Amino acid sequence: MDPFFTRNRMSDYLDNSLSPQAKRDFEEAIANNSELAEELQALKATKALLKEHGEAEPPPDLFDSILNHVENAKPTEKRWLPIVKFGLMAAAATLAVVVWSKQDKSPLAEETVDAGGVVSRASTPNKPEKTAQASPKTKPSKDVETATSQSKPKPRSRGNQRQVASFVAPPVNPAQHIKDNINAEPIVEEKSSLSKENHLGDHLHLVSNDPVPKKKEKDTVVEMVIDDAVVGNRISTNDPMILKKIHGLKSNYSNLKVLKRNGDKFQPYSISEDEHYRALKLIAPTSEWADLKKSLMAHGAEMIKVTNKKGQTVAEAEIEILYEDEP
Amino acid sequence: MSQSALARKFQLEKRPKARASSRVVDFIHEDISDLDLIRRLKMGDKTAFSLLVRRWQKTVYTQCFRQVGRKSIAEELVQDIFLAIYRSASNFREEAKFSTWLFRIVINHCKNKNQYGYRRKEKFHEPIEGSDPERPRELAAGSANPEELSHQASLKAAIQDGLANLDEKQRCILILRDIQGLSYDEIAEIIDTPKGTVKSRIHRARLSLAEKLKTQITLEDLED
Numbered sequence: 275m276d277p278f279f280t281r282n283r284m285s286d287y288l289d290n291s292l293s294p295q296a297k298r299d300f301e302e303a304i305a306n307n308s309e310l311a312e313e314l315q316a317l318k319a320t321k322a323l324l325k326e327h328g329e330a331e332p333p334p335d336l337f338d339s340i341l342n343h344v345e346n347a348k349p350t351e352k353r354w355l356p357i358v359k360f361g362l363m364a365a366a367a368t369l370a371v372v373v374w375s376k377q378d379k380s381p382l383a384e385e386t387v388d389a390g391g392v393v394s395r396a397s398t399p400n401k402p403e404k405t406a407q408a409s410p411k412t413k414p415s416k417d418v419e420t421a422t423s424q425s426k427p428k429p430r431s432r433g434n435q436r437q438v439a440s441f442v443a444p445p446v447n448p449a450q451h452i453k454d455n456i457n458a459e460p461i462v463e464e465k466s467s468l469s470k471e472n473h474l475g476d477h478l479h480l481v482s483n484d485p486v487p488k489k490k491e492k493d494t495v496v497e498m499v500i501d502d503a504v505v506g507n508r509i510s511t512n513d514p515m516i517l518k519k520i521h522g523l524k525s526n527y528s529n530l531k532v533l534k535r536n537g538d539k540f541q542p543y544s545i546s547e548d549e550h551y552r553a554l555k556l557i558a559p560t561s562e563w564a565d566l567k568k569s570l571m572a573h574g575a576e577m578i579k580v581t582n583k584k585g586q587t588v589a590e591a592e593i594e595i596l597y598e599d600e601p
Numbered sequence: 602m603s604q605s606a607l608a609r610k611f612q613l614e615k616r617p618k619a620r621a622s623s624r625v626v627d628f629i630h631e632d633i634s635d636l637d638l639i640r641r642l643k644m645g646d647k648t649a650f651s652l653l654v655r656r657w658q659k660t661v662y663t664q665c666f667r668q669v670g671r672k673s674i675a676e677e678l679v680q681d682i683f684l685a686i687y688r689s690a691s692n693f694r695e696e697a698k699f700s701t702w703l704f705r706i707v708i709n710h711c712k713n714k715n716q717y718g719y720r721r722k723e724k725f726h727e728p729i730e731g732s733d734p735e736r737p738r739e740l741a742a743g744s745a746n747p748e749e750l751s752h753q754a755s756l757k758a759a760i761q762d763g764l765a766n767l768d769e770k771q772r773c774i775l776i777l778r779d780i781q782g783l784s785y786d787e788i789a790e791i792i793d794t795p796k797g798t799v800k801s802r803i804h805r806a807r808l809s810l811a812e813k814l815k816t817q818i819t820l821e822d823l824e825d
Contacts, residue, residue, distance in 0.1 A: 285804035289785075313811075320811040321779055327756045328780030332662035333672070336679060340654050343680035344687050 277303070277310060284314050288321055635699035642690045650690075654683055660781065661707055667776045668711040670765050682710050697790065704783075704791045708773055715769055763813040771806035778803050 280303040286292050287300050304311050333339075633652070641649035661682055666675035685706055693702055764772050774792065777783045785803075789796045 282804065285800065285807055288807075291785075316811040316815065317807050320807055320814055323756060323760060323814070324775070324779035324810075325782070327753060327760055328663070328667065328776070329659070330663045330666040330675075330757075332659050332679070333676065336658055336662060336676065337651075337654060339676065340658065340680050340683045341651060344650070344684050347684050 277307060280304065280307070280310055281313065284317050287314070288318055636695065639690055639693055639695075639699055642687070643693075650687055653686070657703060658683075661703070663780060664704070664707050664776055665711055667761070667764055667780060668708075668769075668773060669714055670761060674714060678707075678710050678714055682707055685710070698787075701787060701790050704777065704781075708791065711773070712769070759814060763810045766813050767806055767809055771802055771809065774799060774802050775806040775810065779807075 280300060283292060283296070283300050287297065292300060304314055635653065635656070638649040638653050638656075642653065658679065662675060662679050665678040665682070666672060669675055669678065686703065689706075693699070764776070767775065774788060777788045777791065778785075783791070785796050785799050788794075789799045792799070
């Protein structure tokens with residue numbers, strides 16, 4: 275048995291989950307390789323150590339402390355309550371902003387703001403006339419505050435008017451304010467220009483910090499290296515049917531072993547699951563792994579190499595069917 | 602089974618001093634299954650809860666302590682976990698084994714705690730017992746030979762140190778398998794991962810741990 279496969283079956287051997295034939299093959303391989311025998315011994319000892327000394331003794335008062343904790347615990351607030359509270363606060367804040375912005379833009383609101391004290395009543399001589407025009411019933415001689423209150427179906431309190439005014443605290447020169455607003459670009463146009471240039475997509479891509487951009491998948495060529503186990507030669511091939519299968523199916527990538535080539539040997543490549551997934555994503559973006567394994571095994575494949583169009587190796591992985599033949 | 606039938610079966614009675622009589626209760630209800638206890642808990646029987654605590658506290662504490670590495674945090678976690686069980690007993694739908702449900706809660710709590718500690722840049726795992734002069738090595742009680750006690754303590758400390766250096770997922774799964782003694786199927790159900798992945802992770806975790814233990818313990822120690 276190949277040392278690589280022997281090494282990967284050590285845990286199965288220790289857990290007694292190998293078939294009788296596989297167990298005999300394994301024991302034979304171990305007997306012929308002292309290095310592997312030593313590794314197996316270390317694994318066996320580690321497992322025994324965990325079993326013997328792994329259990330932790332709880333403190334003697336733990337039982338009482340648990341019951342006390344349960345008895346003294348405060349009744350839980352519903353999980354959704356804080357969210358609802360936050361939502362209501364956010365809605366109230368949004369409503370306030372909307373109301374304020376509408377009042378700020380409408381002629382009626384401007385008058386209210388002015389009347390609230392941002393600009394003195396005397397300094398806006400035209401406003402009372404405008405108000406008077408908007409509400410014919412209002413007497414022109416009355417001041418702005420009176421006119422505003424009469425023009426509304428529900429008269430506001432003085433407090434509200436002051437509060438609204440306080441939002442627009444900086445004293446504004448009305449003429450300059452109008453001029454600025456005319457010259458300013460509408461917000462809608464800014465948004466549309468952003469979407470046209472796809473700024474959002476680029477930004478998200480940078481933030482994701484993914485070293486394998488999705489665009490490269492299209493440029494990736496999958497090359498399978500079929501291993502002749504007896505001779506040991508590796509023959510490169512591009513089988514279009516297999517490539518189609520690789521790309522055409524979906525995968526959950528559960529049982530793939532990634533190895534790193536080190537001279538003539540392969541060593542387990544210690545990579546995080548994310549990297550593992552990423553490497554596989556390159557190989558089989560939408561493959562059903564179980565079906566893929568079967569088709570690859572039928573072709574005797576043990577190795578997948580991913581190269582780009584320039585022929586550079588992007589990812590290299592050896593497929594190992596760890597538990598396929600076991601009961 | 603209806604509530605009245607259950608009440609008849611177990612002759613339910615209120616036990617205001619459950620803790621004082623817990624040993625007796627343990628003895629009486631030794632043969633009651635976890636499922637029966639959780640059913641009784643759903644009916645509001647606090648005695649059933651205390652029985653569950655007594656039955657599972659060591660397992661839960663071991664899992665928490667080996668995963669987070671600090672006794673104080675493990676204690677807090679165990680309290681929170683049992684509180685969660687007490688409060689959410691009605692959510693247990695009896696589709697899985699009680700132990701599966703319990704371990705899921707335990708693992709989620711540990712994961713949250715580790716993430717919280719990671720965000721706060723806390724180092725949860727304690728150094729090897731005995732290496733800190735201010736924290737004397739804790740020796741197991743009940744053994745007469747001091748050398749043996751010291752040896753056992755150093756082995757336990759080496760285990761903890763080795764586990765602390767593992768990836769969180771590997772650590773969790775290795776504890777479930779080699780310390781708690783769960784089967785691959787049970788682990789796969791608890792962590793909602795394919796069985797093959799569980800096997801691979803355990804194999805990698807054992808290899809990593811064996812490699813790490815080599816630097817601290819000799820093979821003869823391991824074989825003892």
